[in-house]
Amino acid sequence: MTVFAVEYVYAADSSTVRDDHRPAHRAWLAGLADEGQLLTSGPYGDGAGALLIFKVQDETELNELLKQDPFAVAGAIAGIRTTEWTPVIGLLAAHAS
Template structure:
């Protein structure tokens, strides 16, 4: 899996792109590329977990969605992630 962590600022420009961004995320989920994604409760950022170990797939998804380069959105981390404890149903 690959984890992506985003940071949000108070710039409202990102909110205009959010509906299309969520549609893209839903499509990636349906394709099995995105396991889960969503904002932190305090709206300071978000976490996305991609169901792939192929960094080029994740990079392409980030490049294809204008939301990730919008004012108010910063991609902080894109890195492989491994479950050490617990599990995700269907992924064990």
């Protein structure tokens, strides 16, 4: 399994769309957390985007998951940056092995 840091950049003027789809987005995230695929996530304080940490087989699986996000389906995400990440110290370090 591989850990990925995913950075969302929200589309300009998407706050209403995000408000409308937030319950479905959070339910989707909660399901992934329950399955162990999502380690943690949360929005940036300035509202410009979010950081999500996933543990999945590979980048192909990650990209398929991200397409299912209700925010993505609704067009609320302008950009996504994914980076393979290896936490070595702290709470998430145990999830990297």
